[in-house]
Amino acid sequence: MKKISNNVFLGRLTQILNVAILVLFVLSIVFLLKFDKINVVKVGAEPSYLKAKDHLHAVEHPLKQNQAEVDYYAYKLDTLSKHQSAVANDKKAVKSLQEDIDRTKNTLSEKQKALAQTEQAIADEKAVFEPIEAEYNDLVDQTAKAEGTFNVVAMITLVLFLIKIVVWAVWTYKNSKSLRNVCPWMAKAAAPAWAFWGWIIPVYNLIKPYTFFNELYEETEYALVDKNIIPEDTKSDNDFLLGFWWGMFLMAVCLINFILVTTFFGNGPAFYKLNHNTVAIVAIIFWLVYVLMEILVVGKYNKMNKMMVDNEDKF
Numbered sequence: 001m002k003k004i005s006n007n008v009f010l011g012r013l014t015q016i017l018n019v020a021i022l023v024l025f026v027l028s029i030v031f032l033l034k035f036d037k038i039n040v041v042k043v044g045a046e047p048s049y050l051k052a053k054d055h056l057h058a059v060e061h062p063l064k065q066n067q068a069e070v071d072y073y074a075y076k077l078d079t080l081s082k083h084q085s086a087v088a089n090d091k092k093a094v095k096s097l098q099e100d101i102d103r104t105k106n107t108l109s110e111k112q113k114a115l116a117q118t119e120q121a122i123a124d125e126k127a128v129f130e131p132i133e134a135e136y137n138d139l140v141d142q143t144a145k146a147e148g149t150f151n152v153v154a155m156i157t158l159v160l161f162l163i164k165i166v167v168w169a170v171w172t173y174k175n176s177k178s179l180r181n182v183c184p185w186m187a188k189a190a191a192p193a194w195a196f197w198g199w200i201i202p203v204y205n206l207i208k209p210y211t212f213f214n215e216l217y218e219e220t221e222y223a224l225v226d227k228n229i230i231p232e233d234t235k236s237d238n239d240f241l242l243g244f245w246w247g248m249f250l251m252a253v254c255l256i257n258f259i260l261v262t263t264f265f266g267n268g269p270a271f272y273k274l275n276h277n278t279v280a281i282v283a284i285i286f287w288l289v290y291v292l293m294e295i296l297v298v299g300k301y302n303k304m305n306k307m308m309v310d311n312e313d314k315f
Contacts, residue, residue: 003181006309010171011302015295017164022291024157029280031153035146036264036276042139043271049136052129059118059125066115073108080104169195171298175305176216182308182315183223189215206254210246217242217297220304227314229307238300245297248290256283 080101084094173195180186190212198208217238224230262270263279308315 003315004178004308004312005174007171007174007178007305008302010167010174011298011305014164014167014171014298017160017167018291018294021157021160021164022287024153024160025287026284028150028153028157029284031146031150032260032264033277033280035143035150038139038142038146039264040276042136042143043267045136045139049132052132056122056125056129059121062118063122066111066118069111070108070115073104073111077101077104077108165199169199172213172216175220175301176212178305178308179216179220179223183219186219189219206250210242214238214242217301220301220308223315224304224307227311229311229314242297245290245293248286248293252286252290256286259283
């Protein structure tokens with residue numbers, strides 16, 4: 001039974017997934033900018049739309065009151081008219097009732113004029129508002145469609161990124177197991193299971209995947225030097241390399257994505273003050289550097305894994 005497993009394929013699969021993730025990320029940025037182009041216009045049109053909508057509501061506000069007053073005086077006039085037959089024999093009552101009817105007719109006429117004026121004002125305001133509403137609703141529909149396309153690409157990118165994390169975890173787990181099989185001192189190192197747990201535990205996952213892989217990298221290199229497979233003077237100083245790789249990972253995955261969300265989907269200072277095209281370009285650069293660094297790191301470790309497999313008899 002082999003003590004050291006050849007995990008180069010998993011490392012290469014991680015590299016391929018990284019390239020695919022980068023391509024999808026760039027594609028998602030392209031769709032994000034298309035969404036943003038429409039969304040910026042929509043956000044700019046929103047104050048005018050809301051102002052016109054509020055003004056229409058203000059004009060419509062008296063309508064119910066006007067209609068209620070017309071209905072009331074129309075009902076009152078109808079009631080008074082029906083009451084005429086009941087007082088036909090009382091001249092004084094007839095005169096008083098007629099005066100009441102005349103006053104009610106005059107008041108009803110005034111209320112009908114007020115209602116007609118309100119209805120005309122509403123009609124005029126709707127004539128102004130409806131084109132604004134149609135244009136704004138069209139922008140909302142276009143924005144929703146563009147955002148939906150972006151969300152699909154972004155979701156595919158996220159799924160592929162999570163798959164890559166799983167492949168990375170399996171790759172580092174197998175390499176850790178192999179190293180523990182041939183290096184007794186690795187019994188005191190982090191258990192191979194941390195290859196998975198390091199990504200799962202919240203907050204801890206901001207540092208543990210790095211410390212786990214950094215330890216694995218250094219101890220593998222030390223084991224190769226110890227068995228004279230590589231000369232001691234070729235032992236690289238990987239602290240900066242791995243530190244820079246993990247720093248770019250945190251910047252790209254955490255900080256850059258946060259800036260993208262607040263810039264393109266927020267309604268705060270970032271949306272209005274940051275240049276959206278510049279933010280998109282910077283995001284691509286950070287992801288490009290991160291992916292290239294990870295491909296480099298994986299490639300370097302794959303070489304060490306291959307050397308251990310080829311020289312297994314020395315362990």
